Amino acid sequence: MMTLNGIPITSSELANLWMAYQEKTMIMRILEHFIEHAENDERPLLQTHYDGASKTIETIKEIFEQEGAVIPIGFTDEDVHKGVPKLYDYMFNIMYLHMMTKVEMSLYALFCGMSYRKDINDLFINLTAEAQALNSESTQFLLEKGVLVRPAYVSMPKEVRFVQDTDYRSGFNLLNEPRSLNTIEVSLIHHAIETNLVGMQLMIGFAQVASHEDVQDYLVKGMKLSRKIEMDLGEFLRQSFIEPPATHAGKATASKVAPFSDKLMLYNTSLLTTFGLGSNALGGAFSLRNDLPAKMAVLAADIFRFAQQGGKIMIQNGWMEEPPQIEDRNKLTE
Numbered sequence: 001m002m003t004l005n006g007i008p009i010t011s012s013e014l015a016n017l018w019m020a021y022q023e024k025t026m027i028m029r030i031l032e033h034f035i036e037h038a039e040n041d042e043r044p045l046l047q048t049h050y051d052g053a054s055k056t057i058e059t060i061k062e063i064f065e066q067e068g069a070v071i072p073i074g075f076t077d078e079d080v081h082k083g084v085p086k087l088y089d090y091m092f093n094i095m096y097l098h099m100m101t102k103v104e105m106s107l108y109a110l111f112c113g114m115s116y117r118k119d120i121n122d123l124f125i126n127l128t129a130e131a132q133a134l135n136s137e138s139t140q141f142l143l144e145k146g147v148l149v150r151p152a153y154v155s156m157p158k159e160v161r162f163v164q165d166t167d168y169r170s171g172f173n174l175l176n177e178p179r180s181l182n183t184i185e186v187s188l189i190h191h192a193i194e195t196n197l198v199g200m201q202l203m204i205g206f207a208q209v210a211s212h213e214d215v216q217d218y219l220v221k222g223m224k225l226s227r228k229i230e231m232d233l234g235e236f237l238r239q240s241f242i243e244p245p246a247t248h249a250g251k252a253t254a255s256k257v258a259p260f261s262d263k264l265m266l267y268n269t270s271l272l273t274t275f276g277l278g279s280n281a282l283g284g285a286f287s288l289r290n291d292l293p294a295k296m297a298v299l300a301a302d303i304f305r306f307a308q309q310g311g312k313i314m315i316q317n318g319w320m321e322e323p324p325q326i327e328d329r330n331k332l333t334e
Contacts, residue, residue: 014067015324016120019323020111020124024053024074025074025075026271027100028050028057029077029260030096030260031053032080032082033082035047037086042093042094045097046094049097049101059123075267080260081260084255084257088251090250092249094142095147096202097134098138098139099198103275105131109124111124112124147249149246152237168289180240184286185287185288186237193244193245195279196229197246199272201250202269203222203269204223205255206219210262218313221309229299230244236295270314277303
């Protein structure tokens with residue numbers, strides 16, 4: 001077995017590479033459909049991300065081959081159907097790219113901190129930087145098109161203040177209105193709503209074309225859950241007289257022809273659900289008004305149950321590729 005300078009990869013590095021392979025092969029299949037139907041001004045951004053994902057896949061394959069590890073299956077040509085009508089309308093492909101680069105920035109930054117061998121650490125540093133650059137480009141593209149809504153503006157603070165009253169944390173006061181949201185809370189709510197608006201349209205399109213009844217039912221639940229999250233969190237903004245973000249673009253078309261396999265659609269849903277759980281935890285942790293973390297906790301429970309059901313459906317249909325396993329010493333010593 002050949003290794004870099006005699007240093008084999010660790011279990012965490014193997015896991016990170018395996019998860020990156022799954023995510024990047026999925027992204028390639030999604031982008032193949034988007035590029036097929038892209039407008040001229042959209043295509044360069046989509047193609048850049050596609051080319052980067054393809055290069056990453058080849059790098060991961062080389063590492064696995066050097067280590068004597070089997071190449072994962074991930075998502076292949078069988079998971080995308082060419083020549084079918086487009087599933088999403090005006091600007092959704094860039095909105096999806098914008099959302100997924102947020103996921104990738106978080107995912108690959110985490111993998112950086114879990115990687116010890118220099119070549120693998122460098123790979124995830126580069127992938128994090130690549131996701132950041134593409135997120136920035138897609139953000140500016142959508143802003144120029146008038147599709148992306150900026151968070152609320154606020155008067156600039158003129159002095160430093162310290163919290164003097166424990167009621168600052170109160171959000172359940174029956175006698176008085178809760179205090180206005182602070183900028184940290186507004187930013188986290190805006191981020192969650194923005195992501196769920198795209199996720200809801202993604203679920204709508206997926207539900208329209210799913211071929212398995214259990215998958216379709218599950219995706220309809222995902223669509224409704226995204227709407228619930230948007231409405232519940234939007235109410236916090238409205239209480240502070242801030243309109244929640246919304247956009248006229250990025251809707252599912254009326255197509256009933258699937259461009260993707262049910263396996264791919266469930267995996268993409270699972271990935272976004274996991275990201276949603278992390279975002280909810282972050283939002284609850286950084287909020288100083290106690291009604292917001294309480295709502296985040298309720299939503300997190302809903303998201304967790306939804307994620308569990310999705311995993312069960314994937315297993316029942318034989319779609320869940322098993323991650324590399326640690327040796328079972330109990331069996332080996334029988």
